[in-house]
Amino acid sequence: MSANAPAARRTYRLFRSSPSMLVGLVLVALNAVVALTAPLLAPFSPIQTDALAAIEGPSGAHLLGTDQLGRDVLSRVLYGGRYALLISLTATVLAVGIGTVLGCLAAYRRGWFDEALSRVLDAVLSVPAILALLVVVTVLGAGAPVIVLAATVVYCPAVIRVVRAAAFGIVGLDYVTAARARGEGFRPTMVREIWPNILDVVMVEFAMRASWIVLLVSSLSFLGFGADPPTPDWGLMVSENRTMMTVVPSATLGPIVALASLIVGLNLAADGIAKARGIDRIGGGLR
């Protein structure tokens, strides 16, 4: 029996064993697909205003109604994930990528490098994410690159922590010692011995960080520091349409449900993978 068959069978069993994880992945995939194909799906342009059709409830033409500027809510909801997804995905990939390497390095080297890194990480982790972002945004403005970079810096420490802990568990095992006895250095050890065995943990981290960053970015947009009007963005939409909530609740509920679907999906996926692989997630803190 070749080793490839077990891999495929394992994945299949993974999906079968955790229906919630499957649901989560489907939700995330759905959001991604919608964000990519929004131009094809949306009945109207998301930024086209129509003063005459402003503040109308759901109707045949506008399934979720219109907002204060007469823009179609449904179209804006369909487009609304793009900004958040783009920024979050970039930041997550960067944070997880850098964090994994640094975490492995800290676990492997230990000694003063690890100590110094821990101190710095503690310091960065101690500043609440949203405060840190607000501080950076004040000085450097709210452009997308700034937010991506700031989010990466803010969430990297958490990834490093988790990966470091997982790598510590691996580094003490005999097969890594055997590699050391063979004279193998850090890079081959990290790639061959450590990475395949922390892949699960990294996957869970990826999903969890992504969900946190999406939450953070939407909150920033809500506060007016993320996406700029007239960009359709869920957080921004909730902020804009809140005042007419009593008249056209769908204009507020639409983006809320869409945002929730993405984050619930990410969390279900993270949960499912963690449960299936037996990863302990007590250590997760709050964003």
Add this chain to the structure above:
Amino acid sequence: MLLRTVLRRTGYALLTMLLASLLVFTALQALPGDLATQLLGRDATPSAVAQLRATLHLDRPAWRRYLDWLGAALHGDFGRSLVSHQAVLHEAGRYLRNTALLAAIVVVAGITLSLALGVIAGVLRDRWPDFTISGLSLIGMSVPEFTVSTLLVLVFAVRLGWFPAVVTDGPDASVGELMRVIWLPAAALTIVMAAYVIRMMRTSVIDVMGSEYVTAARIRGLSGTRVLFRHALPNALLPTLNVIAINIAWLVGGVVVVESIFNYPGIGTLMLRAVHDRDLPVLQFIAVLGAATFVVCNLLADLAATWLNPRLRTPGRAA
């Protein structure tokens, strides 16, 4: 031995706070570019820029400014607000009090409730109470604070009219006045925070209930209640202390959105105002305050864990 641990942890905490304050200072004042121009915008008058540079002592090198700030901060002087020209600590004081009140309610009510629900979910694992609690927790942590707040306003303020949608009291309002309007913001924060605590407590309980010593206690013929309360829970609570601390510290950031929606006169509102007004000293103060709260909470959790955990409190076996 125990004293040495306490001193060492406290030392680390102080070091971390120092580093954090340095990081915040760097982010605010030491990034490339001319700070005064960035703060005032591109079409500021040269004289305004010059005045700001003088106020902020931008002629001095960054490290010097940091040390000045640090020295003054240790005396309680965090500078003056660029907007109101009042001492930052004095101005922020009232807002701080209001947020502290909010936080106290959230912490006391929220954490007690969350721990209890977490235990129930863990003990009754995979049965309907667990599904309900876990399901609600999942949703609770998947929605940002602004969503929860907005929905709460929609249901309780607009539809049911039990609470006001917006707080009209200013920062000088009395505790009594605040207590009438504090409930929706408190609920919003509690819901989000509780979700994490519940999930973590549930995992910890499940972990402990499956441990060898709990199984051994059952085999000894001890009743289920006894096993739960005497053998399981004390050990399940220990790992949660750190997470509880993190959650408490999170409140400093979480209040920003919630207070903004409800117009609650707390430190979050002050932060947003400072961002809008580019009020540097105030920003600096609040960010460092957030970091300090986190560090202190973690330190207390660490010390509590050390004190409560016999393995850390007493020395291991003698040679």
Add this chain to the structure above:
Amino acid sequence: MTVTVPVSTAELVADVSDLSVAYRSGRRDVPVLRDVSLKIYAGAALAVVGESGCGKSTLAGALVGHLRAGSRVTAGSVRIGGADILTASRPRLLALRRGRVGFVPQNAGHSLTPSMRVGAHVVEVLRTARGMSPATARAEAVELFRQVRLPEPEILVDRYPHQLSGGQQQRVAIAVALAGQPRLLVLDEPTTGLDVVTKAGVLALFDRLRAELGIALVLVSHDLGAVSAVCERIAVMYAGRVVESGDTATTFRQPSHPYTRGLLSSLPRLREPGLPVGLAGTVPSEPEPAGCAFAPRCSFAQESCGRGEAPRLVSVPGRDGASACLRTPEVLAAPAWESAVRARQPRAAQEPLLEVRGLTVDYRRRPDPGSGPTVSDVDLVVRRGEVVALVGESGSGKSTIAWTIAGLRRPTSGEITLLDGTAPADLTREAARRDPTVRRQVQLIFQNAGTALNPRRTAGDAISRPLRLRGLRREAARTARDEALRDVGLEPGHADRLPAQLSGGQQQRVGIARAIAAGPTLVLADEVVSALDVSVQASVLGLLDDLREEHHLGYLFISHDLAVVRGIADRVVVLYLGRVCEEGPVDLVLRPHDAAHPYTRLLVASVLATEPGVGAPAPAADGEPESAPPAAGCAFQRRCPHRLDQVCDRETPPWQDLADGHRIRCHVPVVELRAGPA
């Protein structure tokens, strides 16, 4: 047919009848226990032995009404105190657990609640089961601690579990189980993980308790010798069934089932030279299609053994016992067990391969006047084709020495030289700093093959890695890899398997193949058979010996198991707390009744006390292992019956040369040592 104690007036304490237990895996029921029947009478002691997967732990749990999650009873019952404990109502179950049966779990340390003081565990049971007041309960707890021979019981009751040693935790667990005054005490693997000396002491305790309290004992263990010292009845399990039962002494003298015979053949014995033969094959993982589960591995098997139903346990005529075999008469006629004495070539002066002089390893961060370095002043020589065993209990520093030679630890002082080929190589350098050829020549095999192999990489990958590092191209590496697999008794097909798909023995063979593939001259084997089942152990030891012969290797064989060492080693070095006590040819050092150094004497006596069929008394020395070496003087000073005050605690003992390369370190002349304790 059931196991019975032929004491007609004794009360029946537990009655297991036709018990079958299975657990659910996917859509099938996987049987764990099949038709097990036992009768346990008051005051009797029964040993339930078998290897991993035979179901003995499940049986132990079933006796207290505990089944692992996912298992269920498919037939039969366990009647205790008039009720079937497996189906009893909750109040009845609690009552039975409190007053009728006591259970001592496998890992005693993990079975104690870390947040509760050890005394509180006992007090809790006393108050719940016997309704005592707090003051009475505490006094009784102290008394129970005294009964299990715990030191300073009044102080110990207030300690927390993590403050006790493994042996002490074990005794606490026993005290807790005894608190309810049970009629039956079930012990699940009570000696696993304990040092040889502690083990002997704990077994002596069981004996005493039985005599003092008159309770029935069921000892579940894979350690044949250990339990035979205490239990007069034995039941041997294989693949969920009892295959042989009866009087222990008779069974060991002449087993009536091929599996028991196979087990006895696999046991390394201190008093016999030579390596045990072992059992071929592995325990079946799927339920057997038909007939006897042992048939595929049985040398007595005939065609009828593989057909029909599994043989039932039938009384053996002429003796007090039963066997589940169709070929019992033939088994009884054959010798009790097979041992092979592997002829050792006369080791004419071979050239030395490894020389260690004055090795000292000190891990202490701060200089501590009260203790000494972990390893101090160790000398070793290994020649080509020779097996030198490094023997000692945990904490003796033997693994530290091996890892230092392998370049994974830095020595504090001393010389380590590899003499092979062109120039002597300095092995005090770290592995990464060594010459690649030197690195290849010294190979380390780990104890736990499960953690020594990367779970995400195939077996073939693990073996190919050192080959590729040698510079072999892919094709050549693959050929060499297949050859290495064949060398260790596996097939090229195994190369594509992940470690989780291999048995423990197979995993260890892969570990050995990986070491051999590098082309070494010196092999460091660190407790390589300690984690394996006894029957597998024997075949792996045989493999190691074959490889030594074939490749002309030198071995440094680390073990705590003297009997294994007796079988495989040429010379042995005895370590205590990181200092050499004695060294020499193995048959001179490990003499059953005539050992020289006091520590060696203690070790040998402890091992003999637990060898099946020997019946030697446990040694008198106290069983608490130490962990910190003394700052000066002899390492064994604190436990030695021959200790000389002012001498043994001040000065390093001198070497005394005895015949033939045999020497010991002691202040007391060896004739006095051999005469007996002071």
